[in-house]
Structures are given as structure tokens and as C-alpha cells.
Amino acid sequence: MRQSEAEKCDSDASDFEKHGFAWHDDPRNPYNWSFGKKWRVTILSCFITFLVGLNGTAMTAASDDINAQFDVSDEHFPNSFWPVFSWTLSAGIVPLAILPLMETFGVRKAYLVVYVLFVVFIVPQACAQNFATLIVTRIITGGCAGILENITSGICGDLWEDALTRSLPISLYIFSLLSGTTIGPVIGGAIMTTLEWRWVFYVQIILYVIIFPFVFFLLPETRGEIIASEGLQDGHQGINNASTIALFKSAIGRPLRMLTTEPVVLCSTLWSSFCFGNALIYTQSIPLVYRTLYNFSAPSTGLVQAALVIGIAIGLLISPLQDRFYARSGDKTSPDAHKPEARLYLAIPASFFGLAGGLFLYAFTTSESHPQPWIAPTIGIALVGIGIQTVMTAASHYVEDAYPTYAASAIAGVAAGENIVGACLPLASTALYTRLGFVGGSVLLAGIGCGVSFVPVAFVVFGPWIRSKSRLAATQGLGCSESVV
Template sequence: MTTPIPLSSELPPGDERSRPATTGDTSPFSTASSEEKASPTPTPKQDGDVEVLEWDDPNDPANPVNFSKTRKWVITLSCLLGTLLIPLNGTSITVAHEQLDRVFNINESVFPHSYWIVTSWSVGGAVFILVGLPLLEDLGVRLGYMIFYLFFLLMIIPQALAPNFATLVITRFFSGGCVTLLANTAVSIIPDIWVGDKARSVPVSLYILCYLMGSTLGPPLFAPVVQFLSTWRWIFYIQLIIYGTFLPFFYFTIRETRADVILRRRAKNLRRTTGRSIYTRAELNQTSLISTLASSVYRPIYLLATEPVLIACTFWSAFSFGTVFLFTQSTEQVYIGLYGWNVWSTGYIQIAIVIGEVLGWFASFYGTHLYFASEPRNTETPGVPIPEARLYVSIFGSFVGITGGMFVYAWTAYPQIHWIAPTIGLGMVGFGIQTVVSALADYVVDIYAGSGYAASAVCSIAAGENLVAGFLPLAAQGMYTTLGFQWASSLLAFVALILSFAPVMFVWEGRWFRERSPFMRVGGQANASGVVS
């Protein structure tokens, strides 16, 4: 998975929080949309022998923050639709593992070898999120999205026609990586066009909901393929039809929203047509792609190794999201073992998690209200909300939702108890996952934005989430077989219980942690001492 938070271009020009320090604009592409060309030309300003191109005025219609509200919502909803659809590729194939076993002679009596195609998908996401962001910065939002979407679509073709299991493993590595970059591109559009926390709150929360739902809906949506059609290949045939149909839709609705990219293309056009030395600030301050790539890999690793808050957040968020993928394995064992269901039936039952996620979205939305309501109580930085207020609802979601839901899922797992009981537990966990991931998305961006390291911080969380989602479910078969349904789920509940104390500690002593970090916001400003370059 990708963490549902802005990993690049998080903040528009002039916002109260700085942009990530890892951006660099060196795009060789100069194509501008018709509406960009028709807009008033920004004013060049003299800087020695070089003219620096800037916006003509704060209300320049070419600036994405000045798009009309209708246009903003068209772009946003288009990105949200893509975010809902593309993760389906990750978990949908799990409902067809019995067919894969027969076709490719896979023995799963001891170990779930068929799950390697999901592990590969998730590892691809972890790798691409570290090395692919500089490419997106260079390409811009629209061009980057279309290139990786097309590559993603092409990678599904060999999945549908795979002659052997290795083909699935390899191609899904690349499709999973593309999903990560596409999701990052989609979420980076939101702060490019919506200015301020309040304006961004609804689009960002909807983005997180769409990504979680897209990752969860794979099994229930594609279970009918296994139930009614003759081959698992139809899972990918249908995806080819869906993604191919939406290709022209995304082409016409997703527009360029990176202000730096729009200005850069305009400056290049002016250099070509006038011969003048006109450049943007980003062009003058650009770094090499190799340097940017090295920083994008090094910084998340460095932060994850040195920041206790980020370590705790990564474990908490990664475990929470990893349970979505874990349930693709454990529900099969529980519902087949207890109630004698078919494999495809266990795919349908995961819709309970989706229902929980939707309910969790409403709770997260209330959590945003609590966050803004904390502003009068902020004695550290008067006039802004308390960063740790982001976590209030997630504490309830983590203790009651994930931990409580896991215990319900564990201790209602008896054949004499109706199947609706453990299913309620699944819904509770879905509720908790949504509140936790949503709260962490905002909290990490808030506390690291002042130093410009928010992108690197959430990048480390994204990589952790993908790795846990890829490898945790591999332990499900052995764990549920050895410990039994009740104690296997209880073990997960106890892990969730321990991790649930992390937000309590942050709410209690969050200021203390932030004051001792060279990267977090202290008194509304970043403590820049010790920041690595």
C-alpha cells in the first residue's frame, strides 16, 4: 500500500507550512495545456542577468490555487475515483488461490505460497515509493499520472495471460509500485489546489477512505468471478476493461496542478520564442536527479532510525493497515473451518471491513472538528490547533476498534456462535483502521512540515505499511493452525493493545517529544539544528 498522505508537493505556495525539502524540478517536458497557454503570462523579474518568472499577481487564473471550486472538485473527484479503483489489483486475486494452486501446481499445505503474488505487489509499492518520487516531481502531476497509469495497465496484461506463477510474481511487483506512485500523485493534487487545513480536510479524508476501501474491496468485488466464471484470469480481464475504460476519462479530467511545473513550462516556452534568459526559481535552485534520488532514499531511512515518534507511528500505522491484508488470509481459515464456507464466500464477508471503514470516516471527520476546536487551548503556539489533537479519535479507534474488534473476532470464533458475531469484529477493526490511518496522516504532516521533512517522514510510514501488508499475512496460516482461531486473533489483539498506547503517550507528552527533535515543529517553528542534508 501507499500511505494516504501527501508525499510530494504537500503544500501550495504561500501556505503556512513549508514544502518538503526533497523536491526538485528539472522536467524536460514543455507541453502546456490549452488553458495554461491562454492564461495571462506571469511577470518576469530581474535577478542579475537572468529574469525570474513569477505569477503576475496573487489572483492569476493559471495558478492552481485560483482554479474555480467546480474545477477543483472535478480534478479532486477524478483522483479519488482512481484511488478507489487501482488498489483493487492488490487483493482481488486472493479469492482465487485455489484455482492458482491447481493451474500452477502450488502446494499450500504448510505455507501460503500463493500469497507471494500479493507480497510482491506490496514490496513493489515500498520500493517505488522510495525511488519513484523524484521522477514524479520532474514529470509533473498530469504527465506523471498518465505515464504510470498506462504502465500499470500494461502490467495487468501479462497477469491475465501469465503462463507460470513467476510471471505473476514479477509483473505484480511493478503494478504494485505503480499503484503507490499513482496514489501519491493523486494525493499531492489536493494541497496543490486546496489552500489551508480546513479546505483540505474533506478531500484528504475522502482520499484515505478511498484508498483503504480500494484495498479492502478486492476480495468481495471479485469473489463472483471465482463463483460464476471458469477461470481466475477473468479477474484481470475485468480489471483491464475497467482500467482501460477510465484511461480517457483520467486523461481529460486530471490537469496539471503543480505551480512550479506550470511556470517552468511557461518559462521554457518564453526562452524558445523570445531568446531571453527567463527561468523559474525552481529551475535556478534545482539539484541533479541523482542527488534528489539519493536524498529521497536516505532521508526516510535516517528519520526512521533516529525519530522515536516516527518509529512508533510507523509500527502503529503499518500494523493497522497490514490487518486489511491479513484478513484476506485469516477469514478464509476461520469461516471455512467453523462454518464450512467456500473460498469465494470468505471474500464476500470482507465487505464488513469496508462498512467499518465508512463508519470510521465519519468518526475521523469528527476528529477533525476536535482538532480545530483545540486552538483556544494551545498555550505553546497560540492561534493554531494542538498537533496532538489530531489523535483524539484514533485513541478510541485503536483501543475499541482494532483491539476490541480483534478480541471479538477471536472469542466469537466458535461453530455454535452465529457467523455474524465474528463479522461484527471485522467491522470494528475496519472502523479502527480508518481512524488510525487518517489521524496519523494528518499528525505526521503537521509535526514534520515545519522542517520540510514531512515528505520523508510519511514516506517511511508508507514503506513500512507496504512491507507489513506484504509479509504479515504470510504468518497467518501457521499462526491460526498452531494457536487456534481464538488465540491467534488474540495475539494480534494484544499487539494492537500495546501499539494503542502510542497515541496516548503522544497526547500526554507530545510537546516534550517535539522539543527534543531536530525535525519537528517547536513553538510553531522547525528546530533546524541537526537537520541532515
């Protein structure tokens, strides 16, 4: 059932008071936790987001050895990408069904169970005796990783009450998501310099086991409703099979409906998804380009990915500047009524000059007839990293601010689109660069990057009018918002 923003605020307040939970004053309320505790939980959850992302792409640095082990060929199609494809696609779809249950029944217990399942199913990846085993187990770990990654945005929403204070935690979350995925080949490449491919997974297992005690002891329950109802017999009395089914329908149906009927969600998804897809397509194009033009070894091409991570880190460092633009957008008579479109100011140059500009630089310095020194395209990769971080952060913030009552559903739609595009786009990499050449393939991507860069321009100019035509979007200042699970 559709609720107005005011109705939801009133409903949330009454729920807490019903359980004897003083929403504004009770120290159990996550919004009232100490600054240090909030950041401890935020940083821990972001760190886990970073770590589980390693499992997604670390194995790409070992693709040659894995192909040889299982007699897989990339000559006509990038078959070595199937394990990454299955992981990424599962990471986009599974959270749509599971995250709403975590929002209703609590985060901590489910988080621990999913974490353990994630680690357990990496073991058969390390011991796989055929390629099919690798793909099937990657579907499971991808789904688990998607849950652990995406619930971090919900944890940030549980801890940080308003959009402005939530800006830095969400930026850090996007950085953790991107850097974990993009640094995977760097870690894998470092391991492959001295060990065989199975150790790419063994090292992950060791790392995740070491980290588990920190997760167990330092990650508390963050859902206010669950904390409020602890010890009360009627905590979940109203939840039955019918309401659970309705929850599933709402959780899956509303994001898909918003993705197809809300221009802000659809265009933001296309813009952000192209960025995430490029982050993953580099796992295929970098080995192809650098081995062909510069005779880099497979592990060395994995290390080139570090340029993308450096760019993403620079994007994180400049995110406070974007937050200043947003903070200043509040009406003087109502300083909390920030303008959602102010989230996009820095993303416009970052998209044109970082994303598209970096792709053009990468294209024109990797001519097969006159290649430039390897550092030149590497700088282009770093520029793309800056653009990706800035764009994905801006898109996430903008969608959340534009739909404060339905932020969870809107962001779920964007996240699903990012993972689907991220899974599918790299599959075209071999055909793209084989048929169009290194320059032509990258120029095509750069041209698309230029096209999607006009999305934030259109939102800055027409965003308020577009939101005024939607029954779901906010048209004025931001108030109570849905937790961004």
C-alpha cells in the same frame, strides 16, 4: 540541504515570482482554482487510488483455482500470497524513488505514463502460463499502483493550502486506499461465482481502459511550480545530473533517516502499519476461518471482506468529528496555530475499542470447539475496519502536522513502513492460526493492537515535549508546509 520552515516559505514564494507567477492572486495557482475544480481533481485522483487497489487483492478470492492451475500448495505456507506480497512490497518501495521526480518535473505526464504501464502489465497476469510470470508482473503493477496511490496525497497538498482544509481530502484519500485494497476480494469473489479466475484480471483491464479517457481529459497538472514555468525556457534550467542524483539521495535517505531517528515518525509508523497489516491479513484469515467453521466457499469468503469495507466507510463518516476537535485546538490569539496532538483524540478510542476490541471479538467468536454464528465475527471485522480508517487517517495527519517542513519525507517513511508490514505480516497467517488456533492467533493480534493503541495516548501527553527535542518537528503553530507527496 536542510531548510527552516521560514526559509522554505520564502524560497517557494521567490520561485513563483521569478516565473511571473503571482502566488496569492494568479488564477493558475492550484490554490486559487475554483472549489468545484479542486474537488473534481481530488475525487478523480482518489477514485483512481481506489481502483488500482483492486488489483492488489482481488485475486485472493481466486487463490484455490490459481493454486490448482499452477500446482501451488498452501498446506505448510501461504504460497498463494506471494503475488500479493510482491505487489504490496513493490508499492511501498518504488514510490520512494519516483515520487520526488514527479514533484520536480510535474505530475500529469508521469501519471499518465505510469497508468498505461499499470494496465499493460495486467494483461500478462490474465494470460499467465506459470506462477513466476504472475509474481514478476505483479511486482511491476504493484510499483505502478504505489505511485498512483501515493501521489494522491501530493495532489491534495497541491490543491488545498492549509492543514484544516486538507483534512477531508486526506481522509477521503486514506478511505480510497484502504477500501480499494479491502474490497478487492469482494469484487474477485463476485466474479468467481460465475466466471473462471482469469476473468478477475480481464474485468480489471476492461475497467481501467474505460476510465483512462477520464484521467486523460480531467486530470490537469497540479504542481504550481510546473504550471508557473510552462512556456518559459528556463523552467528547469537548473536541473542537471548532479541535482537529480542529490534528489534521489534526499528522497530515499531522508524518509529512512526520519523513520529511524524521529520517535514520532517511528511510533506512528508502527501504529499505522499494524493497522494496514491487519487489513491484508484478513485476506488470509477470513478464508481459513470461514471455510473451516462455516463451510463458506472461496468466493463467499471474499464477500465477507465487505464487512471490513463497511467499517472503513463508517470510519470515514466519523472523520469530520475528529476535524472539529482539531479546528477547536487553535489558539484564540492565533487560530491557525492548531495543535497537532488534537488529530489523535478520536483515534484513541477507535484504536482501543475498534481495532483491538474488534480483534478480540473476532477471536472469541471463532472458537473451533464452540463457534458463534458467522455474523458475530463479521461484526468484529467491521469494528476493526472502523479502527483502521480512523487510526491511519489520524497517523497521517499527525505526522504531516508535526513535520510541516518535511511532511513529504515523514509521510513517505510511514507509507513505506505500512506497505512492508502489510506485505510481510500475512505471510505468517498460516503458521499463526495453525500453531495457536483461531482464538489464540487472533488474541495475539488483539494484544499487539492493545499495545500499539497506547501510542496516541503517549503522544497526547508527551507529544509537545517530544517535538521540542527534534530539530525537524514543529514546536508551535503550523504555517507553510511542504507538499505531501
